[in-house]
Amino acid sequence: MGIIDPRELLDLDAVAVSVWWLGSAGFAINAAGSVILIDPLIELHDDTDPVTSEIGLPLLVPLPVRARNIDRVDLVLVTHDHSDHTGTRTIPELAQRTHALFVGTERTGHKLRQFGIPDTRIRAARYGQQIRVGGITVTPTVAKHEEDLIHTQRGDCCGFLIQAAGVKMWHTGDSELLEEHLKMRDVDVLMLPIAQHVFTQEDAARLANVTKARHIVPCHYGTFDSDLYWCAGDPVSLTPHIENASRRYHVLAIGEKLVIPAR
Numbered sequence: 001m002g003i004i005d006p007r008e009l010l011d012l013d014a015v016a017v018s019v020w021w022l023g024s025a026g027f028a029i030n031a032a033g034s035v036i037l038i039d040p041l042i043e044l045h046d047d048t049d050p051v052t053s054e055i056g057l058p059l060l061v062p063l064p065v066r067a068r069n070i071d072r073v074d075l076v077l078v079t080h081d082h083s084d085h086t087g088t089r090t091i092p093e094l095a096q097r098t099h100a101l102f103v104g105t106e107r108t109g110h111k112l113r114q115f116g117i118p119d120t121r122i123r124a125a126r127y128g129q130q131i132r133v134g135g136i137t138v139t140p141t142v143a144k145h146e147e148d149l150i151h152t153q154r155g156d157c158c159g160f161l162i163q164a165a166g167v168k169m170w171h172t173g174d175s176e177l178l179e180e181h182l183k184m185r186d187v188d189v190l191m192l193p194i195a196q197h198v199f200t201q202e203d204a205a206r207l208a209n210v211t212k213a214r215h216i217v218p219c220h221y222g223t224f225d226s227d228l229y230w231c232a233g234d235p236v237s238l239t240p241h242i243e244n245a246s247r248r249y250h251v252l253a254i255g256e257k258l259v260i261p262a263r
Contacts, residue, residue: 002255004028004065010035010072016259017167017189022064023223023254024084025193027171031164032262034136036075037100038160038171038191042067043089054089057224057231064255067093075133077125078104079173080145080157081111084230091115101133103140107156125158137163141184143175145198161187166263170213174220177203187213188260193220194233205241208248216242216249217258 004020012033020028022040029036042063045052053059067090076094078086086108092115094100102112103123112122123131125140132138141159159173161184170184171191177199190213194204198220208216221233235251242249250258 002064002253002257003062004255004257006065006069006071009065009070016261017165017169018257018259019169019189019191019217020064020257021217021219021252021254023059023061025079025171025174025220027191027217027219028065029162029164029169031136031162031167034075034134034164035073036077036136036162036164037070037073037094038077039079039085040067040076040090040094041084041087043087043093045089053224054087055083055224057226057228060223060225061254068097070094071097073098073100075136075138076100076102077138077160077162077171078102078108078112079143079159079171080105081108082174085174086111088115091117095121103131103138103160105140105156105158125160127155127158135164139163141170141172142178142180143173144178145174145176167260172199172207174198177207181207182210184211187211188215189213189258190216192216192218194218194235194238195220196229196232201238201241204238209243214248215258215260217252218249223254 014030017031025039027038043054095117105125139161143157145157160171162169167188169189170187218235224231239245
């Protein structure tokens with residue numbers, strides 16, 4: 001576990017691309033000074049309780065950074081509207097403290113509006129349609145996410161292909177493996193959910209290997225002290241199935257970063 005220094009995360013003069021795992025499916029990115037958050041869940045359920053996440057589950061390790069300590073973000077990308085991705089305390093805090101643009105599907109946008117975020121700060125994520133903010137290009141990618149109790153169909157959720165500082169990063173979102181995913185190429189950083197309700201171990205390895213992603217970072221596991229199926233995943237057991245895993249596969253601790261030189 002690592003504590004993220006907000007000064008480093010928000011560094012306008014950064015020359016590389018740094019990717020921090022925030023826990024669960026969340027990531028923070030500083031791409032040569034541009035700041036992007038993906039599915040951030042970085043507030044507590046109660047300020048008097050330092051061990052319970054905003055979704056009510058106990059944390060295995062402390063939060064690596066708090067939303068209330070972040071005062072500059074360019075983009076907040078939300079893959080879908082489930083509470084472990086669209087934090088009921090994190091999102092309003094970021095909306096209040098920063099001038100970030102929020103990006104999500106139409107269904108996610110409805111939830112963002114319920115948080116009081118105005119339409120002027122929400123951009124609809126439509127598959128294949130690029131969104132440009134400064135030097136960042138974001139392309140929503142296809143996803144299909146089904147659970148036993150909650151059904152989020154194709155169109156209600158998405159992944160994000162991010163290009164910034166010459167580096168291409170792809171967060172698949174919570175999805176089963178789709179044919180469109182297997183066509184992706186030239187990915188520098190693949191952020192790969194491995195919880196039991198999304199990619200199977202076989203499909204996760206297949207995607208990592210077929211896309212030839214240069215760096216793979218597993219996520220959506222190891223964050224909450226819970227045996228719920230969507231909290232569980234074993235990144236180590238995936239290692240033998242990934243080609244050149246010693247070079248490509250990075251099992252980060254929560255708050256740890258991966259640094260990619262800008263191009």
